[in-house]
Amino acid sequence: MIPVPHGSTKGGIVTETTKRLEPGDHAPDFTLNDADGNPVTLSEVVRGAGSVVLYFYPAAMTPGCTKEACDFRDNLSAFADSDLRVLGVSPDTVEKLRAFRDAEKLNFTLLSDPDREALTAYGAYGEKKNYGKVVRGVIRSTFVINADLTIAKAFYNVRATGHVDRIKRELGV
Template identity: 55%
Template sequence: MTTTRLEPGDTAPDFTLQTDRDEPLSLADLRGRKVVLYAYPAAMTPGCTKQACDFRDNLASLKAAGYEIVGISPDSPAKLAQFRERDAITFPLVSDPDRAVLKAYGAFGEKQNYGRTVLGVIRSTFVIDEKGQIERALYNVKATGHVAKLRRDLGLD
C-alpha cells in the first residue's frame, strides 16, 4: 500500500471531524489563519502524550505567531476527551475513526515499528497557510523535540 504524500503548494484536504468536545471542526472554518495539523497514532501513549504536551506548552507562542494547532488521530471523541482532561490539552483534538482524512494527508500507511512493517498512523505534521495550501508536510517526525524543531523551521526561535 503506497501512500501519496502531500507537498508544499498542494491544497490541504478539507475535513469536518468530531472533536474531543464532540463538536464538529472543519478545516474550512480555520481559513484565514495558519494551521498546524499534526497526526499522531494514539491518545495517552507515551510518545503521543509527550508530543501533545509539547504543543500545549508552546501554544501561547504559536498562537501569538498566528498558528492554530489541531491534533488528529483515529481515537474516539470520548478517548480524546479523556486525553484532554488527563493532560490539560488546550487545543482541539479531532477523531478520524475510519482514517479517511489521515489517508488523504498521507499520514496513514506502511511504517516501521520495532523493525516490522505495519499499517498505522505515520506521525506527521502539516503547516497549512491562510488560503488552505500546504506550506510544509513533515512525515515520520519524532515525538520528542519535534515542536522545538518546528518552531525553528517556522522562524519562531
C-alpha cells in the same frame, strides 16, 4: 485532489502506498468531531485563524503521543502569537480524546478520525516500520497549512520528542 492509496507489486507481494503531500499542494478539507463531539471543518478553522499546524498522531494516552501533545500545549502561546492554531488528529474515539485532553490539560483542539479518512488524505496512514517490521498504522506527521488551504510545510515520520521545537525553528516562531 485528495491523494488515494495505490498498489504496487514487489516480489509478488502487493503493498499499498499513500501519496505524500508537499509544500504548495492543496490541503484536503475535512470535517471531524472534536473531543466534545462538535464538528470542526478545517477550511473554517483556517479562515478564522490564518494558518494551522495540523498534526497526526497514533494514539492518545500513549507515552510518545502524550509527550508530543504536552509539547504543543506548553508552546501554544508561541504558536498563537504567530497566528497559528494547533489541531491534533488521531483515530481515537471522541471519548478517549476528551479523557486525554482533560488528563493532560491540553489547550488546543483534538479531532477524532476513526475512519482514517483525513489521515489517509494527508498520507499519514499507511505502511510504516515498527521495530523493523512493516505494519499499517498512523505515520506521525505534521503540516503547516496557509490561509488559502495550501501546504506550507509537510513533515512525515517525525519523532514525538523535539518535533515541536523543530517546527518552531523552521517557522521562526
